[in-house]
Amino acid sequence: MSDSNPTPAVKPVIAAGAAKRANASVMGMLLAMLSTVAIVLTVVWLNPEPKADTYRTNIDVATVAGHAADTAGFHPVAPELPEGWSANYARWNPPGADGVAYWDVGYVTANDTFIALRESITANPTWVAVQAQQAPVTGTRTIDGHDWELRDAPKGERSLVLTSGETTIVLTGAADFTDFDILAGGSSALLGENSTPTAKDSK
Template identity: 35%
Template sequence: MAEPGQGPIVAELGRPETPQETAARKAKNSREYRERKTVSNLVYALVACVAVVVVIVLAVPRGDQPLHPDIDVPAIAAQAQAGSDGPLAVPDLPDGWSANAAELRRSQTDGITAWYTGYLTPSDEFIGLYQGLDANATWSAELLARTLATGTVQIDGVDWTIYDNRDSTDDLGNARYGLVTEAGSTVFVLVGTATDAEFATLAAAIADTVQAQQ
């Protein structure tokens, strides 16, 4: 046993610890205790934050509205029809398609007005439909990032010029693939990132409108 006034026997030393060793031991124990408390507090804080997030997620009401609202293209086209002598393209598309835009647009460079509708396809890609009123080749070239034609295709009796830029390393925005056809003074441009089959579906859906302009 340690003598009165002496510190406890240190097993490793076989003697009472000195006052300095006692102070060092207590300081070490105090430091280790604070470190354990800090880690515990961090764990408690993390658990509390996760609990709050879960409560918020469960409390927020979720409706049935889609992430991308489906625009009522026929209704908007009916309002915009006054700006066009010919019928505006309002394609009847199968399930899985949705419209995210429909409006008349006026080019800032040449003043050409176009009926524009944007579509999200079943493969979650995009096609923009432009119907240029009294348009020209310069106007359509701008939409296609001034890329070159790569072929032609006939879809439901309408001949389209193909602009396939999918292998290009240039930043062409949405002009990865395009179809262009002229009908009288109207130029139709389909441009976007969708598959060939989806472009063909949209082109077929407006074939009657294109032929009515010829």
């Protein structure tokens, strides 16, 4: 015969001291979490997300080109470009294993795209191919009376190559043709100046 009075469930009893310690541990964890969140929010507030313009530098390409002229043996191009363009580096690279020394400038366009300009008077086909990322020749593009060789590379990058006398200029980047045309036109307009020997060569 079954028992009509089931035994009530036994409720665990926590000693007052243990309960106090447990509550203190929970409060400690909550305080630690709140402190961490407060620190993170303070750091974010003091360091807001940078805008695209923050990464733009203000390299004076013409000044760097002037310093490089005697070493280069010619006047490196430093085209005047529209408002919104900037250069994030400009340097002269001495000859490497390929024997080619060249002027190297990185331009950020007004559309926040990038085009690298490389210019040399000792260029060879291998060097040009490397600068153009081994992209095949796909046509020509006439800009301000100069015929630039067009090379299309994978991943949306392209190159324009111009050889005038001893000077070769290679433009490479992922910008659109409008920006390429601006930089190419400004660069080719200065090629007459590049043919003038520097003071070092005229001695």
